[in-house]
Amino acid sequence: MLKMLIPLLLLAIGMGAGIGGGLYLRPDPPADETAPTPSAEPEPARSVGAHDSAAQARDYIKLNNQFIVPVVEGEKVMSLVVLTLGVEIPSGQKERLYLMEPKVRDVFLQELFAHANRGGFRGAFTSARNLDDLRSSLREAAQYALGDLISDILIIDIVRQDN
Template identity: 50%
Template sequence: MIGKVLPILLILVGVGGGIGAGLVLKPAPMPEAALAVNPCGERTEQGKDVHAAMADSHGDDHAEYDGQAHDYVKLNNQFIVPVVGQDKVESLVVMSLSVEVLAGQQEQVFKREPKLRDAFLQVLFDHANMGGFRGSFTNSNNMDVLRQALRETARKVVDDLISDVLIVDINRQDV
């Protein structure tokens, strides 16, 4: 009998404890004066980045700044870059990239994605061959060089349709 009641009792105590902790740790409500209306007409914290507010409230990727609306296009597959040293693969770098385009231009990026991926892979291979993925490969200067090279290449491939390239994920796995 106790073997059947004990699990149910533990579940109830766990759920009750979770609800109690949630109520105790709930943040205090924001005063009305600290709220503002974002461009989507929804209330957000004052001083919060417009893109962050829009992404938080809608879960989609769009932003408006400098008077122009932008969309973010996540390229479908990850980029896998081998890091070669002494005639053997020392590690693999796996990256996910997104590109920033003017609103409504996502389809143009998807139409040219194979060419864009090819150009990005060439930049990534060159970066790897120059030692860009060795050591502290995520330091600010190193990442800025890579972003700039990707941005310039993207603009050449798609005729200034892309305004920026974002490195969404990056991981190096030593082999």
């Protein structure tokens, strides 16, 4: 009984720490757009690189809270995977992303649980192929659910805690 409570306790502590950290590190709300700006110079565009033929300006946003995914075998939680994800969005869409963040998190969690159930977090879970598969499935799920808002996924941190 105690062995089953420890992973649940770790999960609760991790979620609390993630939520607390996310609230503490939340970006300031956008300034009132009617207020005068200190500089009239436009902000330089950030482009993806030479491989993007359109060379559209992109923003890279780190999602506020970590994702915690249990790895279950049989009826036991064998490990917990904690991920910090970021997304690539068209420049100027930051506010839209923050408004849709609950939907983004829901879509990502569904895909992360599916990845865990497929065995994606077992063994060499940080291999290039495995991480590419994870990025690809998260990107496809986001584009299916949210359209063109998210163009790519960034895996900023990934850790597996085995029991």
